[in-house]
Amino acid sequence: MDLRQMRYFTVLAEELNFTRAARRLHIAQPALSQQVKALERRLGARLIERGSTGCTLTAVGEVVAQEARGVLARATAAEERIAAAVAGRHGRLNLAYTRSARGGPADALVSAFRERHPEVELRLQTGWTAHNVTLLLAGQLDAAFVRPPLDAPELTCLPLGEEELLLAVPADHPLAATRSRISRRRIATEPVILWPRENGPGMHDLIIRQLWPDHGPRIVREEPDDEQLLLAVAAGHGVAPIPEGRAHALRVPGIRLRRLTAPTPTVGLGLAYDPRVDARALQFLLSLARDR
Missing domain, CATH: 3.40.190.10 (Periplasmic binding protein-like II)
Known part of the structure; x- marks a missing residue:
């Protein structure tokens, strides 16, 4: 069925009066009458009985009105979903x-x-x-x-931003006792714990260039994630570079976080x-x- 015809008929079924229904629809009464007759011809059944003061629905008209309300509601919902998807509100x-x-x-x-x-x-x-x-x-x-x-x-x-790269050291390590920033020279030969380069080659190489610019780190152990890396530091297996936000979020006991001298190492x-x-x-x- 035509959606416009269904909408017209639904309003007529609610008002049961052509004049009032046409006024609600903002169309002329003859136009409404023509659309209803066209719907009746399409369905091959009489939908209304006209009277001197209004109209009543036939048995078929009652069914059509009920089904039309459902079809119109689903069509409206579909239009809203499509508009929302276009606007980015769905998806x-x-x-x-x-x-x-x-x-x-x-x-x-x-x-x-x-x-x-x-x-x-x-x-x-x-x-x-x-x-x-x-x-x-x-x-x-x-x-x-x-x-x-x-x-x-x-x-x-x-x-999205940069954050400072810190050095995690075991709590009983000599570097843990210092309160001043640590130079690259002091960590040049320290055993280092890192995650595998294949996890993030760009960041891995950037860290090494900033902290061990001369000869690279003496990597003694690799761990799959930051938490395991810090746990290995706490166990005394070496020192490890770690982004400041991640280090503070994990809060692994048995380690101390130390800053390095300028230029301040960062990761983006x-x-x-x-x-x-x-x-x-x-x-x-x-x-x-x-x-x-």
């Missing part, structure tokens, strides 16, 4: 955290997005930067928090995405990130 955003950056700017941005766009389905996961980049390139993510620099020219990385946080993707929800996330 899905596949987003990944990087393990070393939970809390701080990443969580703040996600919270702001949830508040601003509550009707977008937000699917979150957590992975290392290299893993997130792989998923982005495969089209399985819309955006991901990463630690730049990235070796992926197909992607764009929107900077970025939001990576494929600029060829034009999803509305992604554009809203990028707009929020640029405004922060």
Whole structure:
């Protein structure tokens, strides 16, 4: 059935008076009468009985009015869903955290997005930067928090900020007793605990260039994530560089956090995405990130 005819007939069924129904619909009464007759011809049945003061619905008319209300309600809901999707209020955003950056700017941005766009389905996961980049390139993510620099020219990385890189040392280590900043020379031969380079090659190399610029670190152990890394430090196996926010968030006992002399080492946080993707929800996330 024609949606306009159904809407006209539904109003007539509620008013049971052509004059009042035409007034509600903002059309002329003859036009309403013609649309109702056209609907009756299409269905092959009489829908109303006209009287001197109004009209009544036939048995078929009662059924048509009831079904038309349902069809119109579903059509209205569908239009609203489509309009919401066009406006970015519906849809899905596949987003990944990087393990070393939970809390701080990443969580703040996600919270702001949830508040601003509550009707977008937000699917979150957590992975290392290299893993997130792989998923982005495969089209399985819309955006991901990463630690730049990235070796992926197909992607764009929107900077979100920098944080200081600290050195975690065992609580009973001689470096734990000093309150002053530690020089690179003093850690040149220290045993070092790091995570595997393949987890985030850009960040891994950046850390080494900043802390061990001459000969590289003496890596004695690799751990899969920051918590395990700090636990290994607490056990006395070596020292480890760690972003300040992550170190304070984990709060592993048995370690001391120390700062290094200038130039202050830092690591960045970025939001990576494929600029060829034009999803509305992604554009809203990028707009929020640029405004922060």
